Amino acid sequence: MRFMTMIKxxxxxxxxxxxxxxxxxxxxxxxxxxxxxxLVELGGLMPSSAGAIVSLANGRIKAVDGPFAEARELVGGYAVIDVRSREEAVELGRRLMQIHLDNWPGWEGSCEIRQIAGS
Known part of the structure; x- marks a missing residue:
């Protein structure tokens, strides 16, 4: 089973x-x-000022450059993992949070874990 973990x-x-x-x-x-x-893939993401959002609403496509003022929390990094179960994926998410707890005083965030379709 493959999962994507996103550090927010x-x-x-x-x-x-x-x-x-x-x-x-x-x-x-x-x-x-x-x-x-x-571990299939792991990476950090640049701030939203280096990105853009392309959206579709009311039949129109619009691109907006970052930073994204309306976003309070953004994805700062990700990992794609290949594990036997959801529980194993959650445990790896806990380990990612522990890395931040142990090494970045005052850091706060979360790790969203989503199974990749078809895996």
């Missing part, structure tokens, strides 16, 4: 420097996932 956070946290311990712990997490075959 207040975008203002992206404007501060990510502590080196977060990168080190995420590197170890990624290496472990590659070795045991659970």
């Amino acid at each position: 956070m207040d975008e203002t946290a992206l404007s501060s420097e990510t502590p080196p311990g977060v990168y080190e712990a995420m590197g170890a997490f990624a290496q472990e996932g590659r070795v045991n075959g659970t």
